[in-house]
Amino acid sequence: MSLASALIAVASAACTSAASPAQALHWQPCPEKVEFDCATVTVPIDWSDRNGSTIDIAVVRDRADDAAGKIGTLVSLPGGPGSSGVDEILRGGKFSPQLQARFDIVSIDPRGVKRSHSVQCDSGLAASRPNMVPDTGGRFDDIHSYTRDLAESCRQYTGPLIDHLDAASVARDVEALRSALGEDQLTLYSRSYGTMPAQAYAELFPKQLRASLMDSVDDHSLDGRGFLASEARAGQDTFNEFASWCMRDEQCVLHGVDTHRVYGKLFASAERGELRDAEKPDTPLGPLELSRKVTQRLYAPEWPRLATELRTLTDQPAGLPMPIAPIERSGKPTTMPEIILCSDWRFDITDHNDWLSLWREQNANTPTLRAHFAWAAGTLCSGWPTPPQNPQHRPQIEDGPPILIVNSLHDPATPHEWATQVAARTPRATLLTYTGWGHGVYNRTPCTTTAADQFLTTLTLPSTPSCTPA
Template sequence: MVFRTMFCAALAAALIPAALVGCTSASSRTPSPDWRPCQENAEFDCATVTVPIDWDSADGATIDIAVVRDKADDPGRKLGTLVSLPGGPGGSGVDDILKGGKFSPELQARFDIISLDPRGVKRSHPLRCDAGLVGHRPNMVPGLGGRIDEVRSYARDLAASCREHTGPLVDHLDAVSVARDVEALRVALGVDQLSLYSRSYGTMAGQAYAELFPRRLRASLLDSVDDHSLDGRGFFASEARAGQDAFEEYTAWCERDETCTLHGTDVHRVYGELFARAGRGELRDLAKPERVLDPMDLSTKVTQRLYNPDWAGLTTDLQALTAQPPASPQPAAAQRSGEPTPTPEAIFCADWKFDITDQDDWTQQWHEQNSNTPTLRAHFAWAAGTLCSGWPTPPQNLPHRPRTEGTPPILVLNGRHDPATPLEWATRVAAQTPDTTLLTYDGWGHGIYSRTPCTTSAADHYLIDLTVPAPSTHCPAA
């Protein structure tokens, strides 16, 4: 495989964006994907694309990226290729397509829809770390005795185990590398331009592709977008506010709707009591009763119920946890088991930087979390960022303001009450990225494309006709 083509493109994008098209002329030397019916679902085609582990060492070791294709249902009206980048980190784009995809019949008719498992995920050389360490993280709550030096020691041990079980790819999992993998896919497909749909964490690679290969974009739709201009403190604060906002929307529903089985109950107090019990090690995971549910696990479980949102399911969870008898004391933290387990969550450390100087600084940032989300105490991003603060390998894709020039008009979709990618992120990305329009869904949940006919129609018109909605367009809540 010849990778010099993509390096030339990246260099041109960084130095002289207008030179990009002329730079990538050797696509004929990149083998086309060997499409074959997918073993898991023969309705779709599967293949792999070979890419270097380190894009700065094109002649070094390689990995295979798993890709899937849903061919256009109406070839006579086909507009081109739509590449879908999944969220996560850890989402499988191959699984998304094999399970039926997320796109409208009109998009399925007009595009070859292609997705992938990003590097480090599932079929694409998964990031694997020691199962014993993954299953027993240290105390992440300074207010409950957590120590930042213990977190840093754990992060070093975990990273070493990831390197042992994954190899050198552990240092090359960032969104820029994924964007370059997408460019390798484009070259392999032999198409001049891609339409790109990216969702949640996938928007990190979507934005990176726009920076590196603007002339290769026909369209780019960023659904529930990450704001990569934030420093660690800003990331923590905005995530905490998003979690609190989404929880307040849930409690407001429960107060006004008698079908909520906690109707008439102080739901904030219910959560506070559960958080205290989790801090004492008294709760068990509802899905895995053999596991103790610690405070950060509780925050994660609750926040994830707000993704759809599934308010009734969250109510059931809170009631079930409240009814649990106290669990037995948590066993001591496990040592290495020697057995690997997929750990795509650690990919997060390749793209974000969190500076925590010492115990006092960590405690101060914890108090800031509490003030931004007084009910939840902390967003689940707190644990991920704290872990990354001690990760021994610096992030390869440092946070920065968008650096785009020469892209087509870009469309951003975001919900008003998103617990994971807050509307303030989308507003800032749209303001900082030239020729970008934000469409706001005035409802709840994470992931906007298929929320309502309004959101789907606006996105489809953009991807098909390249028509962006008017500035400040809103779709009403369902």
Template sequence: MPVDWERPEGETIEVAVVRDRAGDPARRVGTLVSLPGGPGSSGVDEILKGGKFSAELRGRFDIVSIDPRGVKRSHPVQCDAGLVKYRPNVIPELGGWIDEVHSYARDLAASCRQYTGALLDHLDAVSIARDVEAVRSALGVDRISTYSRSYGTMPAQAYAELFPKHLRAMLLDSVDDHSLDGRAFLASEARAGKDTFGGFTQWCARDEQCALHGTDVDQIFDDLYAKASRGELRDPADATKPVGAFDLNAQIVQRLYRPEWSRLATDLRVLADQPAGSPLPPATAQPQGKPAPMPEITVCSDWNFDIADQDQWIRLWREQNTNSAPLRAHFAWGAGSLCSGWPIPPANPPHRPQIVDGPPVLIINSRHDPATPHEWAEGVAKNTPDATLLTYEGWGHGVYDRSPCTTNAADQYLINLTIPQTSCPAA
């Protein structure tokens, strides 16, 4: 693929592609391109490990996927290992300064450019969509169907804007709303954290199997957050490694993905039972002169986060606290703070979908999703021509394989272009 699709005769990279041929060729419908999330997930690994798709779907489609540019086998983004390991303080009330975050972003970008080259300017969803079109052309098929999950819905939507006549069907699972500005993005993510953590605490209150049953879970989190803020919280697997306040928030939200309520309760119980220890010194950046992967900076290629100074950052932090209470923040806060100082303007800035003559679109999303809020799915459905939203009335991130209801509805759409219902009960 060209590094820069505006200069197709210029420098190129290799993009890894995998194809799992239809198991029932006589009933084959066509080619389904599966776009992985992350950003940073490997579509090749996912298919090689068996994928998430039903036997029916694997029988009816050649399933194709890629490692998106910048990921794993496809010219991975590499940055200085010391800078990748270090994260600046992104909590204003604990001494964080946005100028320091911006300085770190510039240093990180310089190291990424050193190890990654010109690709650093072309990691955006539009470039990935053009890669997908090149794969379609190489396969010699006129139209493809697409399945995408989470951040993979970004290049899927870009493909629909650029190449609608080559799309037979587009299934967006846990969709990103690319029409949002930075402030709205951060606020909605924070609300998703509050909503899904609330589901966890309600479960703990009613289920005796919860390791925190009978306790004030919000107060336990407050106590842990205070210990983490003082540098007194340790990683249970490595007592020399601190768990910072922002690390604590991010780990909790990650447990809400499946969701893993039981494991989250046990995690918090173990942390709460830790004996008091002396504060650990804060981490410092240690450039090591060798590369380490960091594909998550792709976010800075697709989003705008305009944070000009400390006062504005503090105002946004207070909004974050209110919207995510009692968690105080969502892990998206760290990405937004970093990207606000990224020295490379986003090649694919936020905008409403601009799809003309595309196919009917199916969007599937959990009612309670910690990463791609249901309000995002509602926004994309409203702004996308001929789109239908199917809501899974439960918790978690990623819907296709949630339940027989969600799998069957998705399969019926992809195989027959029919949508049997617009709601599936929580499993």
């Protein structure tokens, strides 16, 4: 038996042994919006110790508009890591009227997020980062020293939950929610990082899952090196698409200009410490911060806004390098849910030379951006003192439900190659490709929304493998 298979077997045994005591959800009008229902479900911090300490998971419900025609409960799992599913439902407009009519739509704040015992770490450490760019003097040992201090502070302020933030634990929380709802089966919609617990739920509780739609899917079979390389390629691909638009469309304020060269000059300025955040003129914009800002504009995508921001940064006078403030503890906590990633991903970076080798790979895979924002996350998690509780592995799903995977062809965060690989390795999975741009597919076009709605309501798979931009 492989290590991954053994881990799944142990996890499955832990989940399917001795069911948790039945509990009911006590719905109340949500304080923020009384037209929605709110409740909590109590779960163990450590699912292998069901008699140990517990936390309450925040739950929200948007009741089906057509009670007589209701199919069941659709659980929406938010992305991030760190996004609030409760907030997403309270804001409204996430799902079509057809789904709102036929399902009770339920979501959660996953463990460690906002209302569900949010991860807390020292605010001074959370607000600062050591230099993670080798070309500007970043040192691997310094980063790992910082990570140990950060993890110690997170443990101090978060408690034992810090060791149980992984997607498999969230999947078990969802199963507890199903039981509390009194449903025989759930229908799942998940997006981005939410596809991690969705995949874990399909592995652990396939019989309790009616259907699963995974929007912009994570490939949890990749090792750390493969994860970083594919993310970098996705960043380069989506920037290339932006550059092509800018070259052909006169509405781009950089029309006729080599945007790759523009970015390269800005990156060099950021490396020298001369670049300032356009929204915070007194704040330096480092090279990794520049890369992250640009990549995030490719999510929607917001091409005109990105072009304008690059133009603004290009036109600003070069600032003098600012002194680097020391990284110090504040003695006060702040939320930091992004470290949840370290519970699901292992990055085996052995030493500074190995780190340098990975950096050169980043530069080769994204020669324009130079690094994807995943670089900082992988570097940080490589020094996390606790091994991930839900490490990477190939899906181990038996007798699973129908699964529809939807993904953009040009996605800066969850590459299309991930969707292709997950679909190929997951039984009963079908891939629908949106041949356009951006992160998140469900409400991109009438084609993507209709295909998703038909699958979730009738289990009918799309008759075509792709949807084109409107």
